[in-house]
Amino acid sequence: MTDTFEPKITAFVCNWCTYAGADLTGTSRIKYPSNVRVLRLPCTGRIDFMLLAKAFARGSDGIIISGCHPNDCHYTSGNYHARRRWMVYRNLMDFMGIDTSRITFSWVSAAEGAKWAELVNEVTEGIRAMGPYTEYQELAHAGVE
Amino acid sequence: MDLIEKAEQLLQSGDVKAVLGFEAGTGGTRRPAFARRPGQARRLVFDDACVQNLASYVTRKETRRLGKVAVAARPGALRALLQLMAERQIQEQDVLPLAVDAAGQVAELPTAQAIEEHLALEPGPVSARDRELLDRLGKLSRAERWAFWQGELGRCVKCYACRNSCPMCYCEHCTMDCNRPQWVPVPSHALGNLEYHMVRAMHLAGRCVQCGDCGRACPVGIPIHLLTFNAEETVHAQFGQRAGASAKLDYALSTFRPDDKETFIR
DSSP: OOOOOOOOEEEEEETTTHHHHHHHHHHTTOOOOTTEEEEEESOGGGOOHHHHHHHHHTTOSEEEEEEOOTTOOTTSSHHHHHHHHHHHHHHHHHHTTOOGGGEEEEEOOTTOHHHHHHHHHHHHHHHHHHOOOHHHHGGGGTTOO | OBHHHHHHHHHHHTSOSEEEEEEEOGGGOEEEEEEOSGGGGGGOBOSTTOOSOTHHHHTSHHHHHHOSEEEEEOHHHHHHHHHHHHTTSSOGGGEEEEEEOTTSBEEEOOSHHHHHHHHHTSOOSSOHHHHHHHHHHHHSOHHHHHHHHHHHHTTOOOOOHHHHHOTTOOOSSOGGGOBTTBOSOSSSOHHHHHHHHHHHHHHHTTTOOOOOHHHHHOTTOOOTHHHHHHHHHHHHHHHOOOTTSOSSOOOGGGOOOTTOOOSOBO
């Protein structure tokens, strides 16, 4: 076995656009890295900021958050609300010294199977270059002998 | 009219059931005090040592049970009262804010509009010292900020004084007390501390009136108010509103504009 680092990437996606988009990637037989673990949620508006923190704490090296394009939300405004929350949360994380370059936000519609594959490719390569996010992951074991 | 005379008058006439102010504590400190009878008004003091935000007492069950209360309020408390009105936690007629000027003279601010007008004459909420701290941290590299906050938050003992001192933390069931699911580890542990302060800042984003009482309440002196200040500054810069500016303010994170501008979504 090689000891090359394989990043673990958690993707929080919305049920109506990006999840369907990722499905389309599969049915179109487009290949993308298996480093990504897709978690389906009803809407980007449902993606609590704590889910991101938990993903890092439980060993994710990178995070993808993706949902419907603005104006396309199944629930009319979930993605608009999510966008505001991310604008604040991303700044706060940066202020606390958390590496926001490990979190990728995107809009991927149900028709953008190719964009999803491209996104996962890029993010995986990026995180592979950055290395594991030990800084954060070590917190979970801090002070435990 | 000074605060003691005003309190006596208000209690005598029955306009308010209690006057919430400060009295002398031990060692030159000041502590919150309720004057419920005219005779008790003599205990009240109001000077530079009276820094606590008394608005956090207004939403307590014990206070509500008393009836209408007058509150000796500094600008931070006035903004908190406006924000509580905007969040429909109190109504105009529930409180009578009393603004005390430098000469000790008291002005009644019976309506939200009166509070807004009074606040318009006050300087901005963020002190020069805090502004400088925020700027200095902003200029550091990410790794340096991480090291700074790990060092600071490493001292947190999770006493929740910051939460309890905050006039906006009035939830009866706090996420921190919820153990199904247990979102944040209970002990004061590196990960739990980081997550706790993250949750606190996010739950106050767009609601923090920047009184800085959380930072003052911290027994180990962590400048935790900077976290909520940062979230609040983002809200102000991006969405153009400040919590506590008006009694008719929509919560920034439960509303939106289709043309909100961000730079990071692909």
